[in-house]
Amino acid sequence: xxxxxxxxxxxxxxxxxxxxxxxxxxxxxxxxxxxxxxxxxxxxxxxxxxxxxxxxxxxxxxxxxxxxxxxxxxxxxxxxxxxxxxxxxxxxxxxxxxxxxxxxxxxxxxxxxxxxxxxxxxxxxxxxxxxxxxxxxxxxxxxxxxxxxxxxxxxxxxxxxxxxxxxxxxxxxxxx
Numbered sequence: 438x439x440x441x442x443x444x445x446x447x448x449x450x451x452x453x454x455x456x457x458x459x460x461x462x463x464x465x466x467x468x469x470x471x472x473x474x475x476x477x478x479x480x481x482x483x484x485x486x487x488x489x490x491x492x493x494x495x496x497x498x499x500x501x502x503x504x505x506x507x508x509x510x511x512x513x514x515x516x517x518x519x520x521x522x523x524x525x526x527x528x529x530x531x532x533x534x535x536x537x538x539x540x541x542x543x544x545x546x547x548x549x550x551x552x553x554x555x556x557x558x559x560x561x562x563x564x565x566x567x568x569x570x571x572x573x574x575x576x577x578x579x580x581x582x583x584x585x586x587x588x589x590x591x592x593x594x595x596x597x598x599x600x601x602x603x604x605x606x607x608x609x610x611x612x613x
Contacts, residue, residue: 490521490578490613497590502550504597512560515588517609521578525613529574529586530566532608538565543592543603550596550603555589564588566610578613 497515519527531554536542543550554564556572565571578584 489523490519490525490527490611492609492611493518493520494609497588499552499590499592502592502596502598504595508594510594511592513590515590517574517586517588517611518583519578519586519611519613520581520583521613523580525578527576527578527584528612530610530612531564531573531588532566532610534605534607536605538563538569538571541605541607543605545599545601545603548598548601548603550592550598552590552592552605554607555591558587558589560589560591 495516495518497513499511499513502511517529519529521527534541535544536551540551541553543552553560556562556564556574562572563570564573567573574586576584576586
């Protein structure tokens with residue numbers, strides 16, 4: 438039996454600007470869309486209150502994966518919940534884990550099981566940071582109302598791997 442799973446590690450940051458590590462301005466349509474919503478939320482929110490958000494994550498467990506009989510992908514979901522004390526535009530990004538955005542990997546004793554994470558139930562848009570063709574989650578979170586971000590996971594069928602528990606750790610960054 439193969440039991441793939443991974444942990445979600447939550448981080449949060451307030452958005453500090455549109456520059457990458459090299460100091461160059463990033464050009465991204467999803468980021469522009471996010472900035473527009475951010476401007477609207479700053480206009481709408483009462484500036485007298487400090488931002489305070491709590492973050493809860495639900496780890497994903499794919500269950501048993503059988504490489505011999507698996508003719509269909511193995512799907513599961515996870516969740517990130519953000520609860521703020523005032524109106525906020527919340528942006529959720531995921532890092533690459535032990536693989537890449539093109540193909541994340543679950544690992545166990547030198548063996549690799551490919552998988553990926555998506556923003557939609559159809560599993561057509563890879564959840565990342567808005568770069569390299571990835572998308573991210575965002576929502577306008579109202580005061581003291583939880584915003585739920587569902588993460589859709591998929592392990593492609595017919596991967597020949599050994600028995601064991603395969604794991605990966607994904608960093609979740611929350612901007613509010």
